[in-house]
Amino acid sequence: MSTLRCAPLKCLAWLAPVAALALAGCQNDTVPGPESGKEYFPLEIGSYRVYAVADTLWNAFQRTPSSYQFRETVTDQVSDATGKPAYRVVRARRTLPTDTWRDDSVMVVSVASRSLVLTKNNRRTVELVFPVQQDRTWDMYAFMLGDTTEALDTGDRRYDNRRYQNIGEPFQIMAGGKTYRYDQTLTTALIVGNPNKYGFDDEVNRSTYQQVYAKGVGPVYRVRRRFDYCDPQTGTCGKSNTRIYKGQARHEILIEQGKL
Template sequence: MMLRFRYSFLSKALSVAALLGTGALLEGCRHESVVPTPAVDYYPLEVGTYRTYAVSDTVWSKGVATPANYQFREAVTEKFTDAAGQTAYRVLRARRVSSNQAWSDDSVLVVQQQVQSILMTRDNVRTIELIYPVRAGKTWKKYAFTTERADSVRAFDANVEQPFTTPGATPKTYATTVIARDQQPIEANDGLLRRGGNLQVFAQGVGPVLRRRYAYETFYTTSNGASVITPAVIQVGRSRLEVLIDSGKL
């Protein structure tokens, strides 16, 4: 009787312990959450590093396209503290026509990695390039620091943290990316007479891997003032595509 009692008590104790362990495991699963990828992971910066982009630039005039191809290199040259006491990086943008030519300085960007955003200053205009957390369809005011384009909105695409393959002769696939797209006003993108867009693709651990912006008109005005719509022909406009082709340390 004593042995049976001890065995029964021990079995019940083990059963309770097992149930408690299972409950704790389930409770842990219920409280486990996926931490979103910080914005800085999509725009890493380190002094002495660079990114090189192949650029395809096209200008249309009177229905005739004039293409131009060249390269941009964005090199992180300095880490400093700005007037507001915030850490910032100076990025020197250089340009060349082909890989066998020397780089020529083009412009300077200032990029800041904030806790919840990536800020960029170009031509004395500060923009919010990315925000944290990364969520599908989330919007923000790109030009929140200026009154000129205060209602300009940028948004993440519906598919976030998904693979993306760049176009071109040597395509490359990045495992985890986000696409940030500027929302265009109807007067700039009515789908009939005018079309426009501006988007960037950021890859985790890499940074910007593609930029595309375009604005063009598919109509022309005759000598008597009549408008002729040409849906398949761009009459006036400009398009630029930048694709990352190389990165590393200087």
């Protein structure tokens, strides 16, 4: 019976392809874990995003549309309400692309190991939870009564009002005759029908909210609708005739991004 003999370096060279094939086979069998999700909302001082906004108001069945632009700029690093590192985001507004930007509001975004929290008008909302997983739900108002991360995982799903959808899916939308496409996105949507005042869809009211985030880009699309179908003069309520007595619908589409 013969025995394979070779110099040490030659044996290593011969075994290298075999080892590479074995390693590749192991990698193919590995099931990837959930994404952390932080790459869907990058934050860098000086970066900005410009959104085209279509806003429609209803009052006493009268519809009033308007359009303008928002610019959200990460201006500096600060501390949030709990003393943790965060980023200040200044939102400016203008009606026409030729107009001067005027500051509209200020937000604070903080990113922790398990969530991304947005503070605006002294209200904290959980915009993302980590890791991202298809159909995962959470209470976006979990931190309004306390500042502990346990609020996200109480095991009580009755008051969850946000859900992940379409994780890793492409997204495409048009604005101003131009098509914007992103290869890898995720969507957060408002859950309606839960016994809370934040999400509902019935014969009297309708409330929906959806955000699309692109990997490496951030929020690229936002839509919010809040309608009241009741007519106080007749005392009748119902959306079968599609008449909106009072409400608002706002669509925001990312059309520009960069760094100042």
